[in-house]
Every structure is written in structure tokens, then in C-alpha cells.
Amino acid sequence: MLIGELAKKTGCDVETIRYYERERLLSAPQRSASGYRHYNAEQLGELNFILHCRSLGMSLADIRNLAAFKADHEHDCEDINLLIDQQIAKVHQQAEALRLLEQQLLALRDKCHDSHAAADCGILQTLVEAAEGEPCVCHTPFGQDNHGHSHDHDHAAKKNGRTQKGRP
């Protein structure tokens, strides 16, 4: 099976498949004399596994770990449980942040219904006032915590006063 067929079967973009191979998530397929990739059923399974995990919001690093656990049958599955627990925590936190955010946005939207000049727009006024006024203690929805880095988490918490503890 050539890469195009694999792409069709999985619904994954051709370039993404090549990317996964480059990132060592997908094992390197056999090559024809002319360098074309040839995939078998096993690699179809591998890719589907990756895509399913991605659809559960896991990072490629997590998936790499999970695949390693999967390969090592003797490995204690506690690590797997931990990984899923962390994923749940992450997703829960994000969902909660978005819920709060939506409420704030709806409240903001409520400030202006009619169409009039920007100078009188309640939304704009509210935004400007909010920026000047009280610290907004909002729980960093998807802004500052950029894509779930982990190594600099405490570091960012120290610096990024705004979303963590409001303004000083």
C-alpha cells in the first residue's frame, strides 16, 4: 500500500504521515527501488492507534510513551494509568477554563445589542474599563500556557502574574 492509499484509509493527510515517520511515531516502511513507501496492515494499525490517541487530545510525546508501553508487555501499566490521569486532569482544567471564558464573553456580548458607532459600543467600553480596572483573575484558558509545555511550568507561573494571581 502506497502512502496515498494509507492516507485515504485512515483519513490522515499524506504529509502528516510523513511527519509522524520523521518524528519516529510511525515505524519506517519498506521502500521500493524508486524510494516509494510501502505500508502493510501492521503500520495501518500503528497509524490508527496514533490518530485515535490524537483524537483523545494526547500529545505526540504522550503517544510515543504509550506506544513504548504497548511494545513492552512486561511493563507495569501503572504508568499508563498515570498518563491517562494526567490527560484527564489537563482536559478537565482546559474545559473548566473555557467554560468560565464563555461566561465572560457572554456577559461582554450583553453590553451591546444594537448597531451604533464604535465610540458608544458597550463592549468596547467594557473591554477598556476592564483593562484599566480590577485585576481579572481568570484561569489561563489557552493563552499563556502555550500548548502544554511542562518543563517551564513553575517558571511561567512565577513570571506571568496576570493570569495566575491577577495584577500586583
Place this chain on the structure above:
Amino acid sequence: MLIGELAKKTGCDVETIRYYERERLLSAPQRSASGYRHYNAEQLGELNFILHCRSLGMSLADIRNLAAFKADHEHDCEDINLLIDQQIAKVHQQAEALRLLEQQLLALRDKCHDSHAAADCGILQTLVEAAEGEPCVCHTPFGQDNHGHSHDHDHAAKKNGRTQKGRP
């Protein structure tokens, strides 16, 4: 006020302030003879406005637009309302996707409680089976829709069969 002081006052990183200036979100400040940036109260307000909008999950492009509307007092505020409505829709969609995702993850976590060998881990088995089995019609939480591109949206929808319409 030098950049460090502005950073402290707003809780924004110094490098981020310079980044906003580079991106033309923040107007260029006056410079001392030695090239140091000097900020005034107006620019403090500007930055706070940006940070507040960011905390509401808006993209820098959206904030740029909003700032332009703010500057143009005659401008009809319908565009502002539209922008906020789109933002609400975006956030709502993401929140909903994350809620579903959390449910899926919790169900998955339920497959394995005890600690045993990975070969027998219910989570891993479930993941593998799910990958092989039914199409997972999940609503692209934060995976494929990368950071809210808009120009190639229909394009991506055509290609990315998995999360849009399950596997064919």
C-alpha cells in the same frame, strides 16, 4: 517608564512586550538617546487592553482588529459584535469538544484500576481496539484545527476525514 517597569506593572513578560511591538499591536514607544524604550500611561493602557483581550482567548489578529475599531470612533460597532460572537462560538465549540473528550477519557480510565502488566491493561487494549474498530466521530478538540486558521478551513474539512466524518 522603562520596559521592565511596564512589565512589572502589567505582569507581562518584557520579551512579550517587545514581541507585541514587533507585531504592531503596541505602538512604538519613544526612545532615549541610548535606544531605551520609554513608555507613558497611554501605552500602559494599550498593553492592558491587549492582555485583557488575550485573557478572553482572542487571537492577536482579533485584537489588532478590535484596536482598529477602537481607534475609529465613527465605525459601526456591528463588526465588534460579530467578532465577539465568533469568539463565543469558537470558545463554546472548544469547550463542548473538551467536555466530550473528558467523558471519553474517564470511560477509558475506568477500564483499568489495578496495577498489572501492560499486556493485560484494559486501557491499552481499549485504545488498540478503538483504533481498529468503529470510526470515532469526535469533534476535533484541539488537535487538527490548528490554532484557528481560517483561510484553509474548507480545504482541511475536505481532507481531514477522520474527525469530521469518521473513517470512510
Place this chain on the structure above:
DNA sequence: CTTGACCCTGTAGCGACTACAGGGTGTGCA
């Protein structure tokens, strides 16, 4: 006259792709 805290520019990196340039291959049809 040095120390050390601050400032500057420029560039590269993150994650998970996506897009394209510039080329090669393979099949079908006239």
C-alpha cells in the same frame, strides 16, 4: 573602575502540523 542590574537586536526554538518548490516515477492513451 568595576560590579551588576538592566537594556538592545537578532535569531532560533516549541508543537503539530501545512504548504510549497523542485524534482522523480508510473501508468494509460494516441
Place this chain on the structure above:
DNA sequence: TGCACACCCTGTAGTCGCTACAGGGTCAAG
């Protein structure tokens, strides 16, 4: 045989919103 056209290859650069340096300059205090 020639050619069109769909597919494949590699490599590089772009996306977004920062973050982290390297390698230097400035300025006030001791």
C-alpha cells in the same frame, strides 16, 4: 514513442504566541 497526468520523493519555510538565548551596550551605586 511521446506525452499527459496522477502520484511519489526530499527539503525547507510558514503558522501562532510566545520564550530563550547569544552577544553586546548603558547606567547608577559602591
